[in-house]
Every structure is written in structure tokens, then in C-alpha cells.
Amino acid sequence: MTTMILWVIAYLIFAPLVGGILAGLDRIVSARMQGRVGPPILQPFYDVLKLMEKEALTVNKVQDFYVMCFLIFIIITGGFFFAGGDLLLVIFSLTLASVFLIVAAFSSNSPYAQIGAERELLQIMAYEPMVLMTAVGFYMFTGSFRVSDILTFGQMPLLYLIGIFFGYLFILTIKFRKSPFDLSMSHHAHQELVKGLTTEFSGKTLAMIEVAHWYENIFLLGFVFLFFVNGTPLGIALGVVVCLVAYFLEVLIDNSYARMKWQFTLKSSWVIAITAGFINLVVLRFMF
């Protein structure tokens, strides 16, 4: 019980720190890939602190409330996960958080924000089957949806869930908002939709979205980590290394692909979910 509380507190404090530093590394590595020097590593923190200083400019009153709910539910999602809670509950509260962000974007009558919100809905449709299959895969392998049980199971899930692992890596691009799947909003100045989902948010509201994104990234990498635990320090080390490699891979993909249309996003992620994810589940059901 105490270790559980300690993990949640550690998540609350360190996730935005590590997430922000990862975002800073992301920007430096991206810059180096483009032959530039890039910003200081603490730049994401400067950005957020600056946004906190800006004048509050909102289109309507409910907008900030919804964005606040988005941040709170992202934190709750990660909290459940790091407390060793139920994977299904984690996934459902993650979806709820995303819905709050979409409602916030819809609540402003800006056409850019609304198209961004519609695209975000499509992205949820694209990645959700694979996320659910990941949870189901862990259940079929360990016999429990609880993260704490998966951690103490003793065998490395990756060896039996290799298809699901690659499927999860695929949809991670959507969740990290990286090209080619950054349809609804991007960190770069692709100006096709102005700023998509976040067009109408500024100042503190935008800062909340940034911080929520850091929390979310850490929790999503936690899922990657879960594939490698086998109860030994070696598994933990391997998990952390693979998390960093996965993050680097996403940055590389981000810098080497143009944005795709939503049709491709939906088709490709469902095809991956069915081939890599579902076949893995069927094999798991009948082989072991």
C-alpha cells in the first residue's frame, strides 16, 4: 500500500520533469537531424512558464474547465497505472481525458479547432482497438488486468506478445502526435489547420495541455516498459532502454515522414491491429 502511494507521488512529481526533458531532447534531436543546433534542453519548461505569464484570453468560460478536466484525467490515468491498477480502467480514463480535450476544442466556434477536434476523434478511432488489444494481450498472458500482477508475473511478456508490441509502437506515433499521424495538432509549424485542436487555446490553458502531454507521454512509455518486466533488474534496465529507443524512433519517424491523410491513418492502424495484434491474441489463445 505504501509503495503504491509512493509510486503515485513519484509519478505526480517526476512525470512532468522527465516528460519535459524528453520533449527538450526531442527538439534538440529533431534540430540535429535537420542540420540545426536547436534550442536549450530546458526550452519546453521555458515555453510553459512563459505561457503561464501570458494574458488569459479565452473564447468562452467552459473551455478552460474542459481543458482542466483533460489535465486532471490524464493525471488520474497515469496515477492508476503507476499505482498498479487495472489496465482497463486506465484505458477508459485515458479515453475520457481525450474526450474532454475534444469537447474543449468543439466548444470554441473556430473552424480550425473544430476540424482539429473531428480529426482527433478519428485518431481515437484509429488507435483505440490496438490499445484495448494490448490490455487483452496482457490479460491472456498473465491472467490479470492489474499492472501490479503483471509486474510480479515473472516472465517477460514481450516474448509472447511480440505482435502486440509492434502494434502498440505503431499507434504510439498517433498518441505522441508525430508525423505522419499528427493530423489534429502538431508541435511543428505545419500551418494547414493553424494549430488544429489547440488553435483557440492560449496562455495558461495551452500550458495545461503541454503539461498534460508530458504526463501522457510518460504513462504511454510505461506501457512499453510493461512489455519487458520479468522481475529481474535486467528486465527493468532493458525496459528503460527500450523506452528511450522507442522515443528516439518516434522522433526519427516524425522527421522523415510527411503528414498522411486520415484515411491512411485509420486503415493502416486497423490493419496493423488486426494482423499484428489480433493474430497474436489468437496464437496466444491456442498455443499456450
Next chain:
Amino acid sequence: MSYVTKSPWVIHYDGSSCNGCDIEVLACLTPMYDVERFGIINTGNPKHADVFLVTGAINEQNKGVVQQIYDQMPEPKVVVAVGICATSGGIFKECYNILGGTDTVIPVDVYVPGCAARPEAIIDGVVKGLSVLAEKKAAMGKKPVETAPAAEAAATETEMKEEA
């Protein structure tokens, strides 16, 4: 210390520029000059921007657009007029459709002359704008005190008019 100077996000608007200055503005983002070193990002969104770069002179058609972009930017904000056309109207000053430089519509903080303004000059202009940005941030908290006498003056003015 104010963090506005650490991450100035820029919005770039092309008034009636010949594109010379616009290309130089974009050149600032290339590996050669790489303004992201200073945390400068080119956003397409006035609501996220701190620095407003205007190129080209103001005419009847873009007057409203420039005004609207300026109004949509949250405080503190800085306007940098890039190139001689944005500064004063340049060689187009006498044209029938040209109103003049950017300062005919919105208050300008930094003028960067040149035809076209060199990327070094633009970066220098934005960096000069950062000190203005810091001053504006420092003045933000005091604003109600400053505006109060003005409002009082306006009130007395109307009273006087009523009496008259």
C-alpha cells in the same frame, strides 16, 4: 526574471510585401541562422504568438487584417516592422492605395529597415523586441493603476460636457 524573453513565439504576416523580406524571415528558421536556438518558433496562430513580424506596406485591404491579428494576440506582445516598406511604406509610399508603414494601424516597437532586411538584422530586431517584451510584462501588473486616471479624466470630461 520574465520567461517571455526565453521563448518568444513569432507570427509572420505578409502585408503587401514583394516577398523579399518574407524569404529573409523564413531564412532565419533555416539551419544557417536557426533562431530556434533562442526558443523562437514560427507559429501560424496569433493566439500563441508573442512577436508580430509584419513585412510590406499597409494598404486598404490588409489594414483590417493587421489590426485583427494584433488584437488577437495576448499581452505582452511586441510588433516588429521588417523591411523599409513595413517601416515607412518605402518606395510604395506615394502609391494611391498605400496608407504607409505598419505604425499607421498598430503601435510598432521595433523598426528593421532594409530592402530586403537581412536575416541578421531581423534576428537583431527580434532580440531588441525582447527587451520591450520584458518591459511590457513588468508593466502588466500595474496596468489598472495606469488606466484609472485616464478613466477619471474621461468621466470628468463627460461631466463637463453635460454641464455645458
